[in-house]
Amino acid sequence: MLDSNSLSLERARACVAPLVLGAALALLAVPRSAHAQDTTRAVRIGLTYQPGTKPGVVVLAVRGAWGDSIQGIIARDLDYGDRVNVIGLPGTPAATSLQSLGPGVSYPLWKTLGAAAAVQATVTPTGVHVAVHDVTGTKIVQVADFQLPPTGGSSDWRLAVHGISDEVEQWITGTRGVAQTRILFVRGGRVYVVDSDGYGERQISDAGLSLSPAWAPDGRTIAYSVLGSHGWSIVTKDITGGAARTLPSTTTGLNTTPAFAPTGGTLAYSHGDEAGTDLMLADLAGGGPRRITVGHGSDNTSPEFSPDGRRIAFTSGRAGHPEVYIMDVDGSNVELLTPFNFGDQNYRSNPDWAPDAQHVAFQSQIGGMFQIMVISLRDRSVKQLTSEGVNEDPAWAPDARHLVFTSSRSGVKQLFILDSESGRARQLTHAGGARLAAWSHSLGHGR
Numbered sequence: 001m002l003d004s005n006s007l008s009l010e011r012a013r014a015c016v017a018p019l020v021l022g023a024a025l026a027l028l029a030v031p032r033s034a035h036a037q038d039t040t041r042a043v044r045i046g047l048t049y050q051p052g053t054k055p056g057v058v059v060l061a062v063r064g065a066w067g068d069s070i071q072g073i074i075a076r077d078l079d080y081g082d083r084v085n086v087i088g089l090p091g092t093p094a095a096t097s098l099q100s101l102g103p104g105v106s107y108p109l110w111k112t113l114g115a116a117a118a119v120q121a122t123v124t125p126t127g128v129h130v131a132v133h134d135v136t137g138t139k140i141v142q143v144a145d146f147q148l149p150p151t152g153g154s155s156d157w158r159l160a161v162h163g164i165s166d167e168v169e170q171w172i173t174g175t176r177g178v179a180q181t182r183i184l185f186v187r188g189g190r191v192y193v194v195d196s197d198g199y200g201e202r203q204i205s206d207a208g209l210s211l212s213p214a215w216a217p218d219g220r221t222i223a224y225s226v227l228g229s230h231g232w233s234i235v236t237k238d239i240t241g242g243a244a245r246t247l248p249s250t251t252t253g254l255n256t257t258p259a260f261a262p263t264g265g266t267l268a269y270s271h272g273d274e275a276g277t278d279l280m281l282a283d284l285a286g287g288g289p290r291r292i293t294v295g296h297g298s299d300n301t302s303p304e305f306s307p308d309g310r311r312i313a314f315t316s317g318r319a320g321h322p323e324v325y326i327m328d329v330d331g332s333n334v335e336l337l338t339p340f341n342f343g344d345q346n347y348r349s350n351p352d353w354a355p356d357a358q359h360v361a362f363q364s365q366i367g368g369m370f371q372i373m374v375i376s377l378r379d380r381s382v383k384q385l386t387s388e389g390v391n392e393d394p395a396w397a398p399d400a401r402h403l404v405f406t407s408s409r410s411g412v413k414q415l416f417i418l419d420s421e422s423g424r425a426r427q428l429t430h431a432g433g434a435r436l437a438a439w440s441h442s443l444g445h446g447r
Helices: 004-014 067-081 093-101 107-112 155-173
Strands: 056-059 085-087 117-123 127-134 139-147 182-187 190-195 210-215 221-228 231-238 254-260 266-272 277-283 300-305 311-316 323-328 348-353 359-366 369-376 382-384 391-396 402-407 414-419 425-427 435-439
Touching (some): 067 085, 139 155, 155 190, 182 210, 210 254, 210 435, 221 254, 277 300, 300 348, 311 348, 348 391, 402 435
Parallel strands (some): 056 085, 056 117, 231 254, 323 348, 391 435
Antiparallel strands (some): 117 127, 127 139, 182 190, 182 435, 210 221, 221 231, 254 266, 266 277, 348 359, 359 369, 369 382, 391 402, 402 414, 414 425
């Protein structure tokens, strides 16, 4: 994804010969990813609670090594998922009652607190045993054992605990959570990665100006654009330890906003020399790139594949101002996606296709400031999701419900996560200047 200011900066710098800047990535241990969000691995357990409400859930105290951390991570993940009402979060009256009970079973107390389910975790020699109780039915309805890395509190250990949270959310709601994911973003021209709960932020690009990071479906490979002596090139990198690789077709000119196809074998990106930019498709196994837009001097940027890989959403200025278009992956059947009225406020860009294929998120200029919008592909209805401050660069979570975006609402640009159904937002980063986020697929299933 790329905004107008970044595009102007890149075009100017691509025309000069700056110093060659490094593009190697620091090592980062990331587990193997699933290709896409999996919501069919477990049968939803039957709970009794008021229709139209979120089921109340208590997460009991966990005894043993790192028990407090396990309880805290699971409770917070379920809360962030926005599909259940977590009872007994720190600072709430219910927390005292649950703390005094510890890990003990007390269906009457849980029912008094308004819980439909209780999550009971027990530390084992190799990980955690988890049981979910049906409070109304006064019985255990789901159990499973999860393995954890031996180093408690490490980055991989936390990611594995997030996988437990996601599985529990699947049991209770029928939809797998998105805690076991990570988010790429840019700050100060460097690429960073952070867990979905804001933990473990770290830089993964070396010195040198970098922009527009993107995840491959495998959860290990990323792509981003790097400024070098001959312009902007596209770099791919296995962040579990592989060497950085510059895409051969992107060694000169302006090459930005890479996006992986759902298969992971094809990369779309924007390429330009002096006048305008067009979208290209490159086979990562080899072969020359193919141009799939004919911009006639306009800028065509920010490609995003549909979940089935058959279509691409992108930003184009062919109408005289930026709008979001969609087309077949070969460049045919181009159609305007975002409706517009002629005027100086027309600016829609940076699309991201929801994993459920039903919606596209984008940024739209309203009253001189960008806001996050979502358009339905069924009836082309548009919903505005933000209004506070400047909000840009939306990217969907694997559940097609949550979005990460850049916002100035805290006074400086930070990443926030928004529940598109309830409107609830939480701040993800806390150092200023975070932007251009990309959300990974699920990074494993925990067991």
